Structure formats: C-alpha cells, structure tokens
Amino acid sequence: MSDSSQLLYLTDARNHVLAVQIPWDIWRKIEPLARPALDALMEGVSEEPAEPLAAFEEFLRYWDFRYFYSPAVHCPHCGAATQDWREDPAHPFRLSNANLGGLLVFHCRACGATIRQKHFHDHVTVEHTAPRP
Template sequence: MPPISQHLLELFDAAGAPRGLLVSPELWAKVRDKILPTLEKALYELDPSCRPVPVEKPEPMAEWETLLSYWDFAYPPAYDVSCAHCGASTPDWRADDPRKFRLRNASLGGLVTFQCQACKSLILKKHFKKHLTVECQPYVERC
C-alpha cells in the first residue's frame, strides 16, 4: 500500500495502534461492489448485532388446515408442543399470543415442523398411521 495517497489513508491513534482506514469517494466508487460483501461478512462475524433482521414469513396455516381436513390417523390431532432444548412448552400452540412456537411446515404426509421462539430449535412431529414421534433439533446458524 502506498504510504501517502489522496485516495487511501490509514489512521492511527497517539500510541501508534491502527484505528481505521479512510477511502476517498473516487476509490470507493471503483471498489465498492467487490469489497462491500467481504466487509459485511467480516462485520457480521465481529458484531452479530449488525445483521439485518430476516423478514418473518407467515405461518402456513392453509397447509395445517389441509392436513386436518384429510386426517385419517388412528388418533386425534395433538396441539401440544414442547422444546427438549430449552424446556418451553404449550398445551395448544394455536392459542398462544405471542406464539411460543411458530408453525414452519405441515405436509399431507404427516410431517409438521415448529420453531421454538425461545431458542430457535426445530421441533418435528412425525405423524404415522398409528403413532406419533417427536424430535427436537438444535438451531444451527447458516452463514
């Protein structure tokens, strides 16, 4: 890096420790599209609070209603949900306000998934013809 430039200036504090970098508008215009994604990724690692909040999709209630309308299992539908990771539970997920668990998916094959709002774990309710199994998977952040 050139020691002195009108387009790029390294900033140091009184003790000589690096404090930042000043980039001219002209240089930034030339490198912005290539550099910004790398800077954002590094920023999110250093300061996760800077991440944009993802837009929350609405619950797929139509899929849940479709599953209920074609229900042919040997037992009644169960509305209770509990998280094995943080201990959150509810006797009826539909009645909670605010929701403790959000419906993520419901399929005619009998797989119903919920997300715990406390710890973000994924709860899978697998409906078989004569029985129901429940699994709880911990939240894994995708990069």
C-alpha cells in the same frame, strides 16, 4: 470493466425475468444509488415468512389417523411448552412446515430449536434439532 454479457437473467417457465445477477464490480458502483430504493422497498416487509396455515388446514382436513390431533408442542432442548400452539397468546412455537405426509415442523421462539412432529397412523414421534450457536 464488466459488460452486459456478464449479466445473468433468472426467468420463470414463461421466460419472464424474475431477477438479474450482476457482477460485484458493477454492484459496487451502483449500490449508493440503489440502496435508498431497496431500503424503501424493504420497509415494512417482515423478515419472518407467514406460517403455512393453509397447508396445516389441509393436513387436518385429511386427518384419518387412529388418534386425535393434539396441538401441544414441547421443546426438548429448552423445555418451552404449550398445550395449543395455535391459541397460546405468547405463540412460543412458530409453524414452519406442514404437509399431508404427517410432518409438522415448528421453531421454538425461546431457543431457536427446530421441533419435528412426525404423525404416523398409530403414533407420533418428536425429533428436534438444537439451535445454531
């Protein structure tokens, strides 16, 4: 039988509890009671996190490179493409990361590949990683 000394409390910098890790044998016993409440909490919660549009806007705000930003995205893996990932009604690419260092990371909705646009002061390079099988 487990005891409370096997509980692991995960806290933030102010020591507020964010989560509690419990042993498997305790979870097996309480899951039938907890599952309906967990399902209710998760109802309507999107599994897909929001696109980091604020970070993208910050990237554009400080844009001072020698060329204009192009919103075109192309997937080298499956060939999906758009002239403007922001305005395309099909939204074939999902922005997953943007930063001031010039990195924009997209996920192709058609095949799941990851497309990385690396913006340097005088050029852009594009790399991709094939989707997991």
